[in-house]
Amino acid sequence: MWVGRRVAELPTPAFVVDEAVARRNAERMLQRCGALGLRLRPHMKTHKTLEGGELMTGGTRRGIVVSTLAEARFFAAGGFDDILYAYPLPFDKLEECAVLAQRLEAFQVLVDSRDALAQLRRRRLAHGVRWLVWMKLDCGNGRAGLRHTDPSALELARAIAQEAPEEVALAGIYAHCGNTYGCSGMQEIQAVAQATTAATLEFMGTLQEAGVTCPASSIGSTPSCSHPVADMGRLTEVHPGNYIFYDLQQVTIGSCQLEDVAVRVLTRVIGHYPHRNQLLVDCGWAGLSLHGLGQLPTGYALIEGHPDLKLVGMTQEHGRVEPVVGALDFSEFPLGSLLALIPYHACATAAMHPVYYIHAEGKVVATWKPVRGW
Amino acid sequence: MWVGRRVAELPTPAFVVDEAVARRNAERMLQRCGALGLRLRPHMKTHKTLEGGELMTGGTRRGIVVSTLAEARFFAAGGFDDILYAYPLPFDKLEECAVLAQRLEAFQVLVDSRDALAQLRRRRLAHGVRWLVWMKLDCGNGRAGLRHTDPSALELARAIAQEAPEEVALAGIYAHCGNTYGCSGMQEIQAVAQATTAATLEFMGTLQEAGVTCPASSIGSTPSCSHPVADMGRLTEVHPGNYIFYDLQQVTIGSCQLEDVAVRVLTRVIGHYPHRNQLLVDCGWAGLSLHGLGQLPTGYALIEGHPDLKLVGMTQEHGRVEPVVGALDFSEFPLGSLLALIPYHACATAAMHPVYYIHAEGKVVATWKPVRGW
Numbered sequence: 001m002w003v004g005r006r007v008a009e010l011p012t013p014a015f016v017v018d019e020a021v022a023r024r025n026a027e028r029m030l031q032r033c034g035a036l037g038l039r040l041r042p043h044m045k046t047h048k049t050l051e052g053g054e055l056m057t058g059g060t061r062r063g064i065v066v067s068t069l070a071e072a073r074f075f076a077a078g079g080f081d082d083i084l085y086a087y088p089l090p091f092d093k094l095e096e097c098a099v100l101a102q103r104l105e106a107f108q109v110l111v112d113s114r115d116a117l118a119q120l121r122r123r124r125l126a127h128g129v130r131w132l133v134w135m136k137l138d139c140g141n142g143r144a145g146l147r148h149t150d151p152s153a154l155e156l157a158r159a160i161a162q163e164a165p166e167e168v169a170l171a172g173i174y175a176h177c178g179n180t181y182g183c184s185g186m187q188e189i190q191a192v193a194q195a196t197t198a199a200t201l202e203f204m205g206t207l208q209e210a211g212v213t214c215p216a217s218s219i220g221s222t223p224s225c226s227h228p229v230a231d232m233g234r235l236t237e238v239h240p241g242n243y244i245f246y247d248l249q250q251v252t253i254g255s256c257q258l259e260d261v262a263v264r265v266l267t268r269v270i271g272h273y274p275h276r277n278q279l280l281v282d283c284g285w286a287g288l289s290l291h292g293l294g295q296l297p298t299g300y301a302l303i304e305g306h307p308d309l310k311l312v313g314m315t316q317e318h319g320r321v322e323p324v325v326g327a328l329d330f331s332e333f334p335l336g337s338l339l340a341l342i343p344y345h346a347c348a349t350a351a352m353h354p355v356y357y358i359h360a361e362g363k364v365v366a367t368w369k370p371v372r373g374w
Numbered sequence: 375m376w377v378g379r380r381v382a383e384l385p386t387p388a389f390v391v392d393e394a395v396a397r398r399n400a401e402r403m404l405q406r407c408g409a410l411g412l413r414l415r416p417h418m419k420t421h422k423t424l425e426g427g428e429l430m431t432g433g434t435r436r437g438i439v440v441s442t443l444a445e446a447r448f449f450a451a452g453g454f455d456d457i458l459y460a461y462p463l464p465f466d467k468l469e470e471c472a473v474l475a476q477r478l479e480a481f482q483v484l485v486d487s488r489d490a491l492a493q494l495r496r497r498r499l500a501h502g503v504r505w506l507v508w509m510k511l512d513c514g515n516g517r518a519g520l521r522h523t524d525p526s527a528l529e530l531a532r533a534i535a536q537e538a539p540e541e542v543a544l545a546g547i548y549a550h551c552g553n554t555y556g557c558s559g560m561q562e563i564q565a566v567a568q569a570t571t572a573a574t575l576e577f578m579g580t581l582q583e584a585g586v587t588c589p590a591s592s593i594g595s596t597p598s599c600s601h602p603v604a605d606m607g608r609l610t611e612v613h614p615g616n617y618i619f620y621d622l623q624q625v626t627i628g629s630c631q632l633e634d635v636a637v638r639v640l641t642r643v644i645g646h647y648p649h650r651n652q653l654l655v656d657c658g659w660a661g662l663s664l665h666g667l668g669q670l671p672t673g674y675a676l677i678e679g680h681p682d683l684k685l686v687g688m689t690q691e692h693g694r695v696e697p698v699v700g701a702l703d704f705s706e707f708p709l710g711s712l713l714a715l716i717p718y719h720a721c722a723t724a725a726m727h728p729v730y731y732i733h734a735e736g737k738v739v740a741t742w743k744p745v746r747g748w
Contacts, residue, residue, distance in 0.1 A: 088644040091710035270462040335489045336465035354747045373728045
């Protein structure tokens with residue numbers, strides 16, 4: 001019902017995506033990976049929409065990463081295949097994983113423990129179908145995965161590859177360089193990307209020496225894949241996700257420029273409070289998330305075209321705006337007028353919205369509906 | 375599909391509500407208000423479900439507050455009436471407000487400016503139907519509303535009541551004592567409740583002296599209504615919301631005891647990382663929100679039965695857990711085992727879940743589906 005109308009007519013708060021910018025982000029990442037001879041396996045977690053997946057795969061709908069089973073089901077139902085559920089195998093969801101593994105050409109799971117492998121072995125798939133298993137390596141990020149220097153990493157990879165070759169196959173080695181989120185600038189990002197790549201390649205060498213066949217290796221994060229190092233070309237694939245939208249966090253890290261951020265939350269002025277030099281807007285944490293808290297000189301977000309304003313307070317449905325310094329000129333912001341918030345963390349902001357409004361030069365051209373839940 | 379099964383079987387992360395506790399919270403608030411001779415107009419923003427509204431209204435489905443138009447439409451479609459959309463009138467939603475005002479017995483809006491009143495007057499309702507308007511008073515909370523000491527508050531109330539009595543009626547005066555959220559303990563809560571009540575009653579007196587008829591006055595917040603002061607009985611109604619669930623924030627403020635918190639996020643252990651003394655659980659900010667950040671000695675939440683554990687890190691779908699002090703006994707938490715997170719802010723956590731699992735003594739008895747969006 002909104003297609004064809006101006007974004008300025010949308011009820012607020014509204015999550016809007018500049019189609020041209022998102023498309024450019026998607027294409028540049030494909031080109032960047034192509035130039036390195038790397039396969040791009042984009043992560044769906046930021047947008048969780050079929051349309052976003054279509055853009056990020058260059059229309060193939062093949063080769064994606066998801067982080068929830070709900071996403072896996074949703075993308076499978078939407079015609080996607082070669083889906084890697086890159087999450088430490090959740091035992092409560094084993095049966096549903098088996099269903100997907102038997103239905104798709106390639107539904108792949110991830111493990112980082114003997115226990116998880118044992119779970120897979122206890123749930124044998126139909127004759128001729130094997131569990132396609134990636135092993136998670138922790139190359140310094142400190143979340144999931146076995147440390148690449150830990151002898152048990154080789155042992156587990158060997159077990160996946162060789163213990164029951166008719167039931168389970170080692171599909172690849174997976175590392176997430178989430179530690180790039182602590183970086184500032186390209187040099188630091190590339191240092192982490194290089195370290196993660198080197199650790200992964202070293203582990204791939206160890207596997208080869210040990211006679212463990214492993215066809216794929218993948219690392220990823222939006223910062224590292226926005227500024228890849230040459231050695232990443234020696235991996236088989238990468239799996240960034242946020243880059244389709246980017247956000248202020250990525251700008252701050254140095255992954256992209258402000259003009260690359262494809263998303264905004266549109267909000268309207270709903271109150272003038274001259275005695276405390278504040279405006280009220282109709283976007284609170286329910287429309288933005290609290291992820292910007294303490295991260296920006298302009299508060300929870302950046303208000304487009306108004307770097308002199310600060311989003312200082314967020315309750316569920318209200319946002320308080322005041323000038324960084326000086327007195328606010330209220331006549332510039334009449335009640336009902338529109339402001340555009342550039343979010344700090346696009347994944348978190350997108351998660352608050354049941355619909356995204358996609359626009360071309362300010363005109364709504366589509367609505368995307370993300371999957372939620374687990 | 376989950377009704378009749380144990381909550382321990384639910385796929386995680388799962389938002390679970392103890393029905394008996396929620397019902398007790400709802401009943402106690404009704405009793406507390408009844409004892410004061412106060413009408414309870416519960417706020418729906420925390421749960422946003424028809425079933426929660428049913429409990430909070432004691433089954434009448436009459437007399438509620440909502441903070442989004444989506445909630446207003448949803449509750450109206452669900453058979454609720456006497457709905458107060460207690461949000462500074464958003465000009466982009468005026469037409470939909472008019473539709474509801476003409477369809478329901480009592481759909482009420484809120485204003486705090488002449489501009490908003492002018493908007494209402496420009497959109498005349500059908501013959502015989504008047505805009506039912508509450509005026510928002512700021513009694514020290516510092517968000518929306520006219521300060522009760524500001525002469526323009528009386529002027530606006532008079533204009534609402536008298537400017538066009540066939541088109542617009544002054545239905546009530548509304549104040550939110552959100553400043554109780556900065557309190558610690560009953561004494562501080564009651565001091566704020568008393569100040570807000572006194573300011574509101576003083577303003578009602580001013581209206582009466584000025585010959586402005588106003589049938590209702592309402593203040594509210596879960597802390598103040600959990601520990602009401604006697605003078606609140608001189609108001610006509612109150613409008614708390616969070617109390618149906620309560621949460622750790624309310625425990626910290628002093629609104630309730632830990633046993634009154636009706637909600638948990640169930641999560642499972644998905645990884646053991648002895649080298650860094652950490653567990654990984656399958657709940658990240660997508661299942662909990664980041665609202666607990668920096669608020670609790672146990673991190674982002676309290677892990678039920680394990681006050682010695684700390685939820686130290688949250689990414690989208692992963693939570694990192696470690697002991698507050700000492701070494702973790704991993705054998706106590708096998709992969710796949712269940713933990714229950716008590717959330718810091720139930721409104722924010724509920725907002726992350728497309729379905730709530732309602733249980734009686736650990737058995738799922740219903741699922742509630744909240745409305746989202748705006």
